[in-house]
Amino acid sequence: MAAACSSPQNTATQPSPTATPNAPVTASPSTSPGLESPVPTQRLAPAPDLPVANLCSTQIASTADGNAVPLLCKSGALNVPAWRFYADVSASVLGLGLNPTAGQVEAAICDDFKRGHATKLQEQSGYKLASTYYGWNFDIDPAKVTCP
Incomplete structure (x- = not known):
């Protein structure tokens, strides 16, 4: 029984010194709004090409109209979490590549409305991301x- 008494004392002693205060302090900076970090250049699906823009990562927030903000970081770099948010709904415009014609861009926008079920506001955001990326x-x- 002495072993049973000493085990709870050790268990109670271990978590109470600093385990609880350290967890929120560690988690808080990574989720703080406005904190952004650069992201190495990489191809973001569904894009066929590498971006001409710099990439970054900052926390996005969903808005009541189905959008996500911010699209760009304060530095002007493209926000990777925002790109990923729009990757399905605006897949056609995001997947066009570096050198489409204006007609191809308009056709991709229409495809996103039809197949991706993008709203006009969502597609404006998808188009802004694609314009920045390419x-x-x-x-x-x-x-x-x-x-049509």
Whole structure:
């Protein structure tokens, strides 16, 4: 029985010194809003090419209209978690590549509306991510694209 008494004392002694305070302190900085870190250049699916933009990572928040923010980090780099958030709903526009025509971009936007079920607001975000990733300079507003 003495062994049973000493075991609970050791168990009670071990967790109480610093185990609880250390966990929140360690977790808090990694989830703090506004904290961003650079991400090495890499191809992000569904893109066929490497990005021309710098990449970063910062926490995203979902908005009531189904979007995620921020799309870009404070440095202007593309936010990888935001890209991944839009990878399914805006797959066609995100997967176009470096040198599409304006017509191909508009067709991809329409495909995202039809197959990805993107809303106009979601597709505007997907288009902004793709434009940043690939360095496009088209004067296209996905909300004004007329689809067949």
